[in-house]
Amino acid sequence: MPKTGRRPEPSIPDGVTGKELDRSVHQQLRTxxxxxxxxxxxxxxxxxxxxxxxxxxxxxxxxxTAVRRAGRVPAAREALGMVAYRSGDFARALGEFRTVRRISGSDHLLPLMVDCERGLGRHERALDLAQSPEAKRLPKEERVELTIVISGIRRDLGQTDAALVALQIPELKKHNQPRLAYAYADTLLGLGRTDEAREWFQRAADADVEYETDAVERLEELDGVSPTDLLGGADEDEDEVDE
Structure with missing residues (x-):
């Protein structure tokens, strides 16, 4: 069977130098x-x-392309895993994240690995991984993300009260956790506690300086405001002026 030719690489704009990466990634590329x-x-x-x-x-x-050229570099495998994860290909993403964990010795992708297991419908396996000793040793940022995933698993299983309790960690009291506040608000809404949900969506919106959530839109929905209503009102005003 004849060998297939080397796949052409995607083009890179002239302004991209590669120096934009973090120093830790450049350290990996030194191999x-x-x-x-x-x-x-x-x-x-x-x-x-x-x-x-x-x-x-x-x-x-x-x-x-990065993985074909640097298959043993954790950053390349993580990049491929992230694209697969964002694309909803949880099996491929999980495989890449496991590879990163194996070759780097780092557990920082555990929250995403748990979410991949969840996406594959393997809720019990996801919870087992979330309760592993390695998960308990995660830094605060990854631990918060893992908490959000665990809460989502509980909601998938119809355990909405347990999902709310799972989110009640010390970081919830802080005002710099928009994703955690958003998850808490959404879970409250799932329990029919609308007034409390609105309060927490507001907290999420106030903390969300990097626009990680759609908390503002959720608040507008709760208040009965929609972009189409606003546009419709503007059109009516213009019609009145024309008349």
Whole structure:
């Protein structure tokens, strides 16, 4: 059987240098030749940019190229896993995250691994992983994300009260946790506690300086305000002026 030719690599804009990456990623790339490291770095920059722009197909092309060129570099495998995760391909994402964990020795992707198990419908396996000794040793930021995932699993299982209790961790009292506050608000809403939910959506919106959630839109929904209503009102005003 004839060998297939090397797959063409996706193009990289002239302004991308690869130096945009964190120092920790550049440290990983030191195991490669300089030319290869520079190329992989540019592809990883493109993955991040395209993920932010929600251009998943193009992001996948750059991530797969990075892995073909640097399959033993954790950052490359993590990039591919993130694109797969965002695309809803939880089986592939989980495989990549497991590879990252194996070759790097880091547990920082555990919350995403648990969410992948959840996405695959393996709720009990997800909870077992979430309760592992490694999960209990996670830093605060990853621990908060894991808490949100655990709460989501409980809701999937119809255990909404337990989902609310799972979110009641010390970080919930802080005003710099928009995703945690949002999850708490959404769970309260699922329990029919609308007034409390509105209060927590407001807290999430106030803390969400990086626009990680749609808390503002959820508040508008609760208040009966919609963008179409606003646009419709503007059109009516214009019609009155024309008349």
């Amino acid at each position: 490669l030749s300089k030319e290869n490291a520079d190329g992989v770095a540019k592809h990883l920059v493109m993955v991040a940019a395209l993920l932010e722009a929600d251009e998943l197909e193009n992001a996948m092309a750059h991530a797969e």
